[in-house]
Amino acid sequence: MNMRKGSVVGFISLLAMLLAACSGGGGASPQAPASGATFNVVATEFAFNPNTFKAGVGQPITFKITNNGQVDHTFVIMGLDGKEAAKASIKTGATETLQFTPTAAGDYPIICNLAGHKAAGMTAMLSVK
Numbered sequence: 001m002n003m004r005k006g007s008v009v010g011f012i013s014l015l016a017m018l019l020a021a022c023s024g025g026g027g028a029s030p031q032a033p034a035s036g037a038t039f040n041v042v043a044t045e046f047a048f049n050p051n052t053f054k055a056g057v058g059q060p061i062t063f064k065i066t067n068n069g070q071v072d073h074t075f076v077i078m079g080l081d082g083k084e085a086a087k088a089s090i091k092t093g094a095t096e097t098l099q100f101t102p103t104a105a106g107d108y109p110i111i112c113n114l115a116g117h118k119a120a121g122m123t124a125m126l127s128v129k
């Protein structure tokens with residue numbers, strides 16, 4: 001167990017070093033890289049791009065949501081119970097990070113929960129297997 005975790009961490013460290021090397025060292029992040037998937041999402045009026053995401057059960061997911069729209073937006077992941085599971089509010093021009101680890105397989109709807117935005121098309125889907 002410990003050895004296994006160690007190799008995963010080692011692998012991620014190696015990945016991080018490779019990424020840092022590729023970026024020329026100019027923009028290396030000071031934070032330790034999170035394991036799991038990272039999705040970059042752009043919010044505008046009235047859509048998320050991309051709007052489909054796939055992940056595995058227990059896999060930590062990091063959403064980096066940039067609001068390129070003219071008004072504020074939210075990024076709300078709905079749990080399989082129909083309740084809000086995770087939420088980020090993104091002001092226009094800002095980027096917010098939202099972390100979520102799905103604990104069960106299924107389709108998790110993602111919406112902007114501001115009045116009228118979901119109906120106008122601000123929806124996405126996280127499919128977990």
Ligand SMILES: [Cu+2]
Nearest residue numbers: 073074112117
């Ligand atoms: Cu919105």
